[in-house]
Amino acid sequence: MSNVYVHSLFSEFDIDLFKSGKHFRLYEKLGSHPMTLEGEKGTYFAVWAPSAKSVSVVGDFNYWLEGDHKLNVRWDGSGIWEGFIPGVMPGAIYKYKIQSSHNDVKTEKADPFARRAEHPPKTASVVYAADYKWKDKKWMTSRAKYNALDTPFSVYEVHLGSWRKTGEENRSLSYTELADELVAYVKEMEFTHVEFMPIMEYPYDPSWGYQLTGYFAPTSRFGYPEEFMLLVDKLHQAGIGVILDWVPSHFPEDAHGLGNFDGSHLYEHPDPRKGWHPDWKSLIFNYGRNEVRAFLISNALFWLDQYHIDGLRVDAVASMLYLDYSREDGEWEPNQFGGRENLDAIAFLEELNKTVYKNYPDVQTIAEESTSYTGVSKPVFLGGLGFGMKWMMGWMHDTLEYFKKEPVYRKYHQNDITFSMTYAFSENFMLPLSHDEVVYGKRSLFDRMPGPEWERFANLRLMFGYMFTHPGTKLIFQGGEFAQSAEWNFQESLDWHLLQYDFHTGIQECVKDLNKLYKSQPALYERQFRPEGFEWIEWSDSENSVLSYLRKGYEAENSVLVICNFTPVPRENYKVGVPETLTKAGAKLKELFNSNEKKYGGSGDFISKKVKVEAEAWNGREHSITLDLAPLAVMVFSLK
Structure with missing residues (x-):
């Protein structure tokens, strides 16, 4: 197998946008992209690791050996490492082996932009290029009227792993099975939309998906990316909108995730008063860093673009807005004006909503926000955060x-x-x-x-x-819609047997x-x-x-x-x-x-x-x- 070829998907304009935090289609550039280069099939890899001394792609194609496939660092100070590896085909399993220039610490990381991940508890990324032909044109061309603020909007919130399980196996339904059973049920119940608790890849089942490691990959627990596309497509064909829970508020410390990515505080804020969440024992994004904002907004647009999603319900907005959220005196630092508002996070949320509605005016963003913060669902030009709705x-x-x-x-x-x-x-x-x-x-x-x-x-x-x-x-x-009598348990199916009783039906x-x-x-x-x-x-x-x-x-x-x-x-x-x-x-x-x-x-x-x-x-x-x-x-x- 040949070594890495010098190749790039980035123009100078792309790099300028990335550095300024204004590149909102990064998924088209960063990550792994199968392609043919000069007649040779392989995969182009690109990863942001500005504190790295070297970056190697390791995987099942090189026996996970560091050094066989070293990426090339760009000359422009962007911190992007890239290259084309011939012979690496879709389905290949890989990670990035990163040696830090700070202290020679080595990290082995999943690809932040991977389109598919291994089934947990495995943690590697998978080279993948989805091939799906959408059949929801009728919905997509008319969905503005179904997502408007003056139309019925009744949402059925679903945890895919526990909605219904197969009999003796007690196995969660696959995306394909859900495309039949869930779609038929939601349509019968006359809901206008479904909201999926996070379907992005996550390592720990008891987190219910709110601790993400694969922001661009639908979880492999229920099938392939195309099969999740099928589920969305079938919902659209049934006239039902799809909202995703989206978590830009924090991420877990798992060794293969975003934390300490290149041996430095790359994605998380370096000050633990702003970069560590005491409630969830997780890391908080550095909203003041241009490239991090570009990563998150690109991720939001990715689901709207690639998966035809109709709305994003943004989790834990209150925790983003306030520097003293769940912190005692002395555990937080006021902003430059002496206040408790996280000005970087507020600016990020404003830019997120402006960008989403500029590119997809027929979708909705919905804030889970539990305080009396003013103007959450007011447009940014009127001094608000720009969300479409607020819980x-x-x-x-x-x-x-x-x-x-x-x-x-x-x-x-x-x-x-x-x-x-x-x-x-x-x-x-x-x-x-x-x-x-x-x-x-x-x-x-x-x-x-x-x-x-x-x-x-x-x-x-x-x-x-x-x-x-x-x-x-x-x-x-x-x-709730049939009076489930027991508390929700993410490991168990809903108690569908209750529908044999008249009160529940x-x-x-x-x-x-x-x-x-x-x-x-x-x-x-x-x-x-x-x-x-x-x-x-x-x-x-x-x-x-x-x-x-x-x-x-x-x-x-x-x-x-x-x-x-x-x-x-x-x-x-x-x-x-x-x-x-x-x-x-x-x-x-x-x-x-x-x-x-x-x-x-x-x-x-x-x-x-x-x-x-x-x-x-x-x-x-x-x-x-x-x-x-x-x-x-x-x-x-x-x-x-």
């Missing part, structure tokens, strides 16, 4: 706290369930009931519900109904119909981020624990009336004011949804298919309706 963690916390209380005490906590509306339109909020809420002793959503069995199921249906009629987009973690039917309701009623989505889309009818009836409100779309006549009874006591002859501009005396309001229906596991009582409008003033409105409120139920009426 509404306050709503999630208050709602779960409220629902775990015995109904008899809820009248003392009316503010818990109404408080979210005081800030609901300060951001473009997504309402999340995510994986984080069903682990570590928090219990499953169903298991939090108080009371005897019928009340627990009724409470869960009510909570979902309240969620789907509250302003904002929606997210439910796998299992009832919850499933309820969520399915709520998705249909959300998609069919413009009032529930057209102004989901605007104060004009919501109006209280009565928020202060704490004695009865009842809420009533309007949701409004662009056209006034599309408005819907929502009434929630948060107690197990039916409220007979309950009067609700209705707007005289939309109704007239003698008109009848049609009931669109009632969570107490028998098909959902309810009693089937107190179903009011049509309710007559009366010329009697109530709740500050000239007209009203009188009806019987089902116990622990949400009722939705059309005002047409």
Whole structure:
């Protein structure tokens, strides 16, 4: 086998962009690229290692011997080592053996830009060139309308390893199997999008994928890159968008990963006050380094470009924004203005969002951000971070706290369930009931519900109904939609056997119909981020624990009336004011949804298919309706 040929994919312009942190397609240059050079087949390798004295490619093609295939360092000070190795073909397994110029430390690293990785616990990279013909043109050319902020956006969050497992083998489904089973299920349940917990390669299963080592490689646990492309493609063909969890906030110290890459703090910040995460015992990217920002933004664009992804949910944004996040006094250093904000991270997030939306205006970025930081989902040119949406963690916390209380005490906590509306339109909020809420002793959503069995199921249906009629987009973690009773365990399949019981299938039917309701009623989505889309009818009836409100779309006549009874006591002859501009005396309001229906596991009582409008003033409105409120139920009426 010949030695390394001098070859480069980089132009001087590429290098200038890289050094300035503005090269956002680095995956086209760095990494391993099979090609034919002067009639010889082989692979071009390029890696960034500015503190290296020498870099060798070692692998199964040279018996992992250092020195047989030494890369050449570029002359321009970029720190890039590169070269073409003939005879190295797709499927070859390799790493970079790097000798540091600082202290002669040698590291053996996986390729940060590898398109495929070995199946854990093995840690090498694989030379790979995906060959896939996409069939989702219809989706890709029209997805702007499905990803827009004024359209239904209901997300099913999935952990691929535990969604469903095969019988006796107890094996996770492959990408190919998921392309049949998961796609069919999500379509049947009427969700508009799926969100995958991180599918980038990761070494440690209990991290659930949030400790990444292979940022450009879909995990090999479930198959090949083309097979993951097939899964995305099939979802698109079914009219379902795909969001990926993306983790630019930290990375693990594993020996083959990004840490101490070339014997120096290359990717991580050298100051442990900024470069070490005390919560997750992991390293934090150096957001002030141009090449690191280019690496991360290139990675974001890679998934949108190569895998047709429709959105990125950015993990742990709060940990990036604040220098004192999870740190005591003396463990952090203020910024140049004396504040606690991480200015480099903020600048990175702004540039990330500007770049994503400039290149892919028809996708969404979504921030998991748990603080009151201002303008997370405001455009950068208006002083915001530029995300499309932000998780509404306050709503999630208050709602779960409220629902775990015995109904008899809820009248003392009316503010818990109404408080979210005081800030609901300060951001473009997504309402999340995510994986984080069903682990570590928090219990499953169903298991939090108080009371005897019928009340627990009724409470869960009510909570979902309240969620789907509250302003904002929606997210439910796998299992919640059929009242999984046990906490989520990443090593085990969801308890699909529960669907042999009527109460569980009832919850499933309820969520399915709520998705249909959300998609069919413009009032529930057209102004989901605007104060004009919501109006209280009565928020202060704490004695009865009842809420009533309007949701409004662009056209006034599309408005819907929502009434929630948060107690197990039916409220007979309950009067609700209705707007005289939309109704007239003698008109009848049609009931669109009632969570107490028998098909959902309810009693089937107190179903009011049509309710007559009366010329009697109530709740500050000239007209009203009188009806019987089902116990622990949400009722939705059309005002047409």
